[in-house]
Amino acid sequence: MRALETILVGKGLVDPAAVDLIIDTYENKVGPRNGAQVVARAWTEADFAQALRDDATTAIESMGFAGRQAEHMEVLWNTPDTHNMVVCTLCSCYPWAVLGLPPVWYKSAPYRSRAVSEPRKVLSEFGVTLPESTKVKVWDSTAEVRYLVIPVRPEGTEGWSAEALADLVTRDSMIGTGLAKEPVT
Amino acid sequence: MREPDRPFDAPWQAQVFAMTVALNEAGQLDWSRWAEALGTQLADQSEVSNDAYYSAWLAAFETVLLEDGIADAGQVSDLTAQWHAAARATPHGQPIELGNA
Structure with missing residues (x-):
């Protein structure tokens, strides 16, 4: 690894300062809190929800969360009828700008294959049991298209601020392997 | 299937990740090509860990650099x-x- 680094830096292709900055960004700055803000805004602002439907990439960028590989973002709206979940069957494509780097399980061979072959079983292992009447749709991410799931807004949160709502939005709920947290009453 | 949320378990993992991203941002590595190279290395991997994942990542990175004549x-x-x-x-x-x- 050091050898590759020496070559790339020596050729001027990679700047060590840029490498350090990238590490700092993904270790400390970018994470699922970004996505939670997007979701909370989608729940509370009809105009923003529409903007996400029209062009998710631009709407998300307007919040300052831009993808590094110029990937196209799409949002998937969970409803009582349809539950969306996301996988990358090839490798580990993931919406870094809004979720940070993927958890180990997302990158693992079992998840990458079983999310497609037995999604309900996988969901149950994450503690999610959906009614039989809810359809489960699985979306395969690619280098070009990344997905952000907008979970169903929990009941009993009418009138909540976007900030308070964002605390209910978990990382897994935005991958589709979880649901938003219920409000504590 | 649960683990603590750490993007990297060791500095070398962060380093190879960031070098790949930096090379992409420098316009030297197309991301679709990268996804394919990484996918090839991950295809026959069964171990679930950051160590195994970034070992595959490193192997893919070396392959791409050699194939593209960068190294x-x-x-x-x-x-x-x-x-x-x-x-x-x-x-x-x-x-x-x-x-x-």
């Missing part, structure tokens, strides 16, 4: 040997530098 195999093995020599020559607790060998 050549002789240079990689020479420099690898130099780094190993430097690591052996460096007292414990000191930063390893190529000049130490």
